[in-house]
Amino acid sequence: MAHDHASHGHVPHGHSHGAGHVHGSTDKKRVLIAACLTGGFMVAEALGGLITGSLALLADAGHMLADSIALGLAWYAFHLAGRPATGRLTYGFGRVKTLVAYTNGIAIFVIALWIVYEAWGRLMHPAPVLGGPMLVVAVTGLLVNIAAFFVLNGGDRGSLNMRGAILHVLGDLLGSAAAIAAAVVILATGWTPIDPILSVLVALLILSTAWSLMREAAHVLLEGVPASLDRDLIAKDIEATVKGVREVHHMHVWSLDGTSNMATLHACLNDGVDPHMAVSAIKKRLAAEHGIDHATVEPEFGLCADSHDEHDHHHDHAHDAPRDRRHYH
Template sequence: MDLAMGHGHGHGHSANSSRRHLAAALVLLVVFMAAEVVVGVVANSIALISDAGHMLTDAASIALALVAITMSARPARGAYTFGWKRAEILSAAINGLTFVVLVVYFVYEGVRRLIEPPEVKGALVFGTALAGIAVNAAAAWLIARADRSSLNVEGAFQHILNDMYAFVATAIAGAVIWLTGWGRADAVAALIVAALMAKAAYALLRDAGRILFEAAPAGVHPAEVSAVIVAHSGVTAVEDLHVWTVTSGFPALSAHVIVEPGGDCHRVRRELADLLHERFHIDHTTLQVDHVPGAACRIVSA
C-alpha cells in the first residue's frame, strides 16, 4: 500500500496586501455613506437611501472580509486540520444573504413609491450620485488590487461594483426628476438597484454553497477524473473518489486506487499526482494505492 499526500496551495497576493487595500476602501466608503444618509433624508430620495443601505452592506462585506482573511491565515492546529480557511466562504455567504434582505426591502419600498411618488429633490440626488460613482470607482480600484481569487474578496468587490452601477441608475433618476419633475424615476432607480443586488446575491450564494456542501470545483467533473485515473497504465480501478474545495483556490482530492498485480505502487501514485495537477489543477491529493486483492504490490526503489 502507498498512502501519500501532495500540497500546493497559495494565492498570488499576500494577505497583508489584501488587508491594506480592503481597509483603505472601507474608510472611503464609511465616510461617504454617512454623508449620503444625511443627503438622502434631506432630498427625500429612496434611491439615495437605498444606495446608502447598499454601501452599508459594502462596508460590512469588507469588514467581514478583513476578519475572514485574518482567521483563514491561522495555521492548522489541533482539531482544525485545515485551519480556519472556510471563514472566507462563510463571509461570502453572509454577504450574499445581506443582498437578499436588502432586495426584499427595496422592492417593497420602490413599488410603494411607484404607486404614491413623493416629492424628490432631483438636483441634490443627481449631484450626490455623481460623487458616489467616483467614490465607488476608487473603492473598486483598491479592492481589485487585492486577491480576487478569494471568494471572500470577490464578494466584497461585487458589492462595490453593484453599488457603482446603482449610483449610475440613481444619477440618471436624479437628472430625470430635476429636468422633467417625474418623481417615479427615483423608485425605478431603486428597483434597478434591487435587481442588481439579486443577481450578485445569486452568484455569491451559489459559489459559497458549492464549497460549503463540498461539491466538486467548477469545471471539474468527478466522472471525468475517475476515467482519467483508470486510464492510467497499471491502474485497474478507483474507489471512494472525492473531489471538493476547501476554500477559494484550494481544490482537494482523495481516492483509493487499485493497481494491477506486480504494479509499482509508488510510481503509480507519483504519476497520478502529476496527472491530476496537469489536467485538473488539483495539488492537494491523498491517494491510497493498493494492489488487486490477493496479489502482491511491487515497490521499486528510485
Template sequence: MSLCSGADPHGASESADPHSHDGHSHTISADADRRYLWIALGLLSAFMVGEVITAFISGSLALLSDAAHMLSDVAAIGAALWAMHLAAQPARGKWTFGWKRAEILSAAGNGITLLVLAVILGVEAIRRLFDPPQVTGGLVLVVALIGMVVNIAAAASMARANRSSLNVEGAYQHVLTDLYGFIGTAVAAVVILLTGWMRADAVASLVVVALMLRAGWSLTRDSGRVLMEAAPSEVDLLDVTDHLLEPEHVVSVHDLHVWTVTSSLPALSAHVVVEDECFTDGHSARLLDELQACIAGHFDVEHSTFQIEPVSHVDHESTAHAH
C-alpha cells in the same frame, strides 16, 4: 506542497515525497489585499455618513437604498478583512486546514445580505411607484455624482486585490453594484429635474434591487457549492477518472471525491485499484507518484490523497463505499 498518500492493505503505508510547486500558491496575499480593502473601506465609510443625512433631507429612496447598500458594502469589506485574518492562521489541533473556510462563510454572508436588502428595498420601491413622494432632484444628482466618483475609486482599489478569492470577490461585487446604483440614481435625478416625474426615483431603486439580486444569488450559489463540498464547477469527474485510469497497471477507480476547501484550494481523494503484482515488485510507489503528478498537472489539484488497493482487496470493500 502536496499531500498525497497511498494505503497498502498489507500494512505498509506509502507516501509520495512532498513536492514543491513554487509557481503555485494557495495562500492569500494578505498584506496587499488588506491594504486595498482598507482604502475602499475608508472611502465608503466616510461617504456613507453623508449620504444617509442627504437621503433624509431630500426624501430620496434611491439615495437611501444606496446608503443601505453602502452600509452592507462597509460590513462586507469589514467581514472580508476579518476572514482574511482568520484564513491566515496556521493549521493546528482539530483545525487541520486552519480557518481557511472562514472566507467562504464571509462570502455567503455577503450574498445573503444582498438578497435580504434587495427584498426590503424592492417592497418599498414598489410602494413608492404607487405613491411617489417629493424628491429634491438637484441634491440627489450632486450626491449621486460624488457617490459615483467614490465608488469608482473604491472599486478600482479592490480590483487590484486577489479576486480569485470568493471572499474578496464578494466584497467587490457589493461595491460594484453600488456603483451601478449611483449611476441609476443620477439618471433618475436628471429625469426628475427635467420632467418632474417623481416615480423615476423608485424605478432607479428597482434597477439597484435587480443588480443586488443577481450579485447576491451568484455569491450565495458559489459559496453554497463550497460549503456543501460539491466538486468545483470547472472539474469534470469523468475526465478525472479517465486520467487516473491511464497509467499502466491501474484497473479501476472508485470513491472519487473532489471538493474545495476555500477559493483556489481544491482537494481530491480516491481509491485506486491496481494489479496485485504492483505490491510485490514495488511498482505501487511509482504509480502513486504518477497519479499525483497527473492530477496536479492536468487539474491543478495539489492536495490529493490516494488509497492504493490490489484487485484482491476489492471484495473486502464496504458496500457503503464501493461503487
C-alpha cells in the same frame, strides 16, 4: 467529503502557499481600503438622502452601510485565512472566506428586497425630492464607488470572498448611477416616480448576481466537484496514463475555498507494482493536468477493503493492511 487527514499527520496548507498566499495578502489590503471608502461616504449619503427626500440615495446609503459591514467581514476572513492550521481545524481557516461570501449573498438579497418594499411605498405615496442636492451627493458617491471598485478589481477574481466584496461595491456603483439618472430626470421634468423606479431596477440587477454568488459558495460549502473539473474523467485519465493502475474508485474531488482543489481516491494496482511510485505518479498527474495540488491516495491490491463485510473487513486489516492498504500523502 470530510476525510480524517489529521490522523495521518500532515498539514494541508503545505501545497499551496506561493501565489495564493501573495494574493491573500494584497487582497486583504484592497478590501480594507474599499471598506474605509465605503463606510466614510455612507454617512454623507444617508444625510443627503434625508435632506433631499431621495429614496435612491437612502437605498444606496443603506446598501453602503451593509457593504461596509460586509467588506469588514471580508477583510477579517482574509485575516483569519492567514492563520496556520490547528489540531482541531486541520484545514485552517481558509473556508471562512467562502462562508463570508455566502453570507454576503444573503445580505444583498435582504437589502434588495428592502429597496423594493420602500419603492412600492413611494410609488403609492409620492414624496417631493430635491433634485439639485441629490445630484451632487450622487455624483460624489459614484466617484467614491468607482475608486473602491478599481481597488478591488485588481485583486484575485478567483476568490469567492473577493468576488463577494466586488459585488457589494458594484451594487453601490449601480445605485449611485441610478441616483444620478433619477436626479437628472427630476431636475428636467419634475417627475419624482423615476426615483423609486430606478431603485427597483438596481435591486433586480443586484439580485441576479447575488444568487450566482450564493449558489457557487454553497457548492463549495457542500464540497461539490468544482465546475472546472470532472471527477469521472479524472479517474479515467489516471487509469489510462499512470502505469500499474488498474482501477480508480471511491474518488472525491472538492475545493477548500473555491481556488484550492483537493481529492481523495482508492487506486487498485496490478500485482508487483511499487505503491510508493504509483502514488507519486498519481499525485503528479493530478497536480500537472487537473490543478489538484492536494490529494490523499489509498493504494490497494485485489479487492477493495471497503467492499468486504464487517468480519472480512476486520480480518483483512489485521492481516493484509501493513502490505496492501496504506495511505500516502
